[in-house]
Amino acid sequence: MSNPKMNYFEAQDILHLVITDDEEVESLEISPNITAELNANGELIGVEIMDASVFLRDFILESTQARIMKLKQASYG
Numbered sequence: 001m002s003n004p005k006m007n008y009f010e011a012q013d014i015l016h017l018v019i020t021d022d023e024e025v026e027s028l029e030i031s032p033n034i035t036a037e038l039n040a041n042g043e044l045i046g047v048e049i050m051d052a053s054v055f056l057r058d059f060i061l062e063s064t065q066a067r068i069m070k071l072k073q074a075s076y077g
Helices: 051-075
Strands: 004-008 012-016 024-032 034-040 044-050
Touching: 004 034, 012 051
Parallel strands: none
Antiparallel strands: 004 012, 012 044, 024 034, 034 044
């Protein structure tokens, strides 16, 4: 990784993660609203997340709730 950057486009609610400055040759939708950007060698050079605020909110909530559940189970176990 040469110089990773993150850009957020508020009006479109898009989060764009740039891993390298290589030219994008191909992109693949890896899940709904998430696109992987690839260079000529098929290496990951960036990620675009559409509806980023919803995605991040849901990801953080799910991760936090899972961790809380594990902590509670461990304290009762």
